Amino acid sequence: MLTIVVRAVIIYLLVLFLYRLMGKRQLGEMQPFELVLTLIIADLATIPMAEVSVPVLHGVVPLLTLVILHYILTLLSKASSKFSCFLSGKPVIVINPQGIDHKALKDLDISVDDVFEAIRGCGFFKVEQIQYAIMETNGKMSVLPKSQFAPVTAGDMKIKAEKSAIPINLISEGKVNKKNLKTAGVDEMMVQDLLKKAGAKNVKEVLVMTIDKAGAVYVQKYGNKYQTFQVQPLGRVQE
Amino acid sequence: MTKFGWFKLASILILVGALIAICLVEDRLVISSLDEVNRYCYAIETAVNENEGIVNGEVASLVDNLEYAWQRSESKLCFMVNHKSIENLAVEIVRLKTYIDEEEPIEFYVSLDIIKNYVETFQHFMGASFHNIL
Numbered sequence: 001m002l003t004i005v006v007r008a009v010i011i012y013l014l015v016l017f018l019y020r021l022m023g024k025r026q027l028g029e030m031q032p033f034e035l036v037l038t039l040i041i042a043d044l045a046t047i048p049m050a051e052v053s054v055p056v057l058h059g060v061v062p063l064l065t066l067v068i069l070h071y072i073l074t075l076l077s078k079a080s081s082k083f084s085c086f087l088s089g090k091p092v093i094v095i096n097p098q099g100i101d102h103k104a105l106k107d108l109d110i111s112v113d114d115v116f117e118a119i120r121g122c123g124f125f126k127v128e129q130i131q132y133a134i135m136e137t138n139g140k141m142s143v144l145p146k147s148q149f150a151p152v153t154a155g156d157m158k159i160k161a162e163k164s165a166i167p168i169n170l171i172s173e174g175k176v177n178k179k180n181l182k183t184a185g186v187d188e189m190m191v192q193d194l195l196k197k198a199g200a201k202n203v204k205e206v207l208v209m210t211i212d213k214a215g216a217v218y219v220q221k222y223g224n225k226y227q228t229f230q231v232q233p234l235g236r237v238q239e
Numbered sequence: 240m241t242k243f244g245w246f247k248l249a250s251i252l253i254l255v256g257a258l259i260a261i262c263l264v265e266d267r268l269v270i271s272s273l274d275e276v277n278r279y280c281y282a283i284e285t286a287v288n289e290n291e292g293i294v295n296g297e298v299a300s301l302v303d304n305l306e307y308a309w310q311r312s313e314s315k316l317c318f319m320v321n322h323k324s325i326e327n328l329a330v331e332i333v334r335l336k337t338y339i340d341e342e343e344p345i346e347f348y349v350s351l352d353i354i355k356n357y358v359e360t361f362q363h364f365m366g367a368s369f370h371n372i373l
Binding site for chain 2 (some may be wrong): 021038053054055061064065067068071117
């Protein structure tokens with residue numbers, strides 16, 4: 001049993017490392033060749049774990065080979081758009097201003113119902129609201145609505161909007177994130193001031209505290225409703 | 240190139256190196272282990288023929304050496320090869336010793352032939368060949 005435990009740990013760490021090496025895309029929107037790789041890796045990883053007589057190397061060697069192959073294929077598809085097209089296909093317009101493109105549906109081997117399902121997933125329930133719908137290579141649908149059905153933006157209304165800013169997490173689950181303090185240009189004294197303002201005696205009472213470049217603070221204490229308040233805009237946020 | 244890009248490239252190069260090393264080590268290990276067993280088998284056969292029988296010190300000593308050599312090789316081969324596919328060889332070597340003790344030359348020859356056959360078969364399915372790949 002100890003053998004299986006140790007082997008499971010080794011394989012787990014190796015697969016984890018290999019997935020990190022392959023990049024984040026592997027975890028979300030996968031191209032066909034990435035999906036194939038993921039399926040094979042899942043299967044290969046279990047072989048040496050389940051069978052003690054099989055050496056760990058019998059699982060490790062094919063895993064490494066596949067990752068190297070994936071790296072080479074990724075490099076080639078980056079270098080050549082033709083190769084990328086061959087490997088992953090290319091986006092196909094399934095709805096154009098004339099309506100649903102039946103020929104495209106036939107090429108993609110999908111039905112009209114599938115198109116309706118995909119556009120509903122994008123928040124549109126009528127085909128006539130859509131200018132273009134594109135089936136991406138990862139199987140997801142991208143939709144460009146007709147201008148009269150597109151959501152109104154501040155730009156459309158000619159309203160001057162403040163620049164969007166990403167809130168920086170200063171305190172998370174009772175612990176100060178010192179790296180983020182540095183990023184936000186906030187010192188410990190200011191954190192104490194913010195805690196005081198939020199009515200917290202110390203950091204441990206706080207579930208989460210964020211601040212953005214404009215000085216908007218979001219604080220939630222354990223067991224309490226969140227509160228927001230405004231402080232001086234931050235001067236030296238590292239972008 | 241970004242820091243992660245370099246890390247990725249270095250990792251991939253290390254992995255390629257590791258794969259090549261594993262393949263070479265496996266090939267060398269399998270060939271040398273099986274050759275050693277083969278050499279012992281022929282030495283035992285010669286000793287049996289020269290001494291006209293299996294019950295003598297030279298044959299017993301060669302079988303002991305064969306067992307020791309195989310045990311050493313087996314522990315290394317287990318890192319590379321499925322243990323189940325090589326365990327029969329150890330069983331046949333133990334049988335050789337039993338047949339010497341029980342003075343059963345016919346069974347001894349059969350076991351020796353089985354070992355030689357195993358060695359030949361292993362060389363076929365362990366090595367990298369077009370036949371094995373397909």
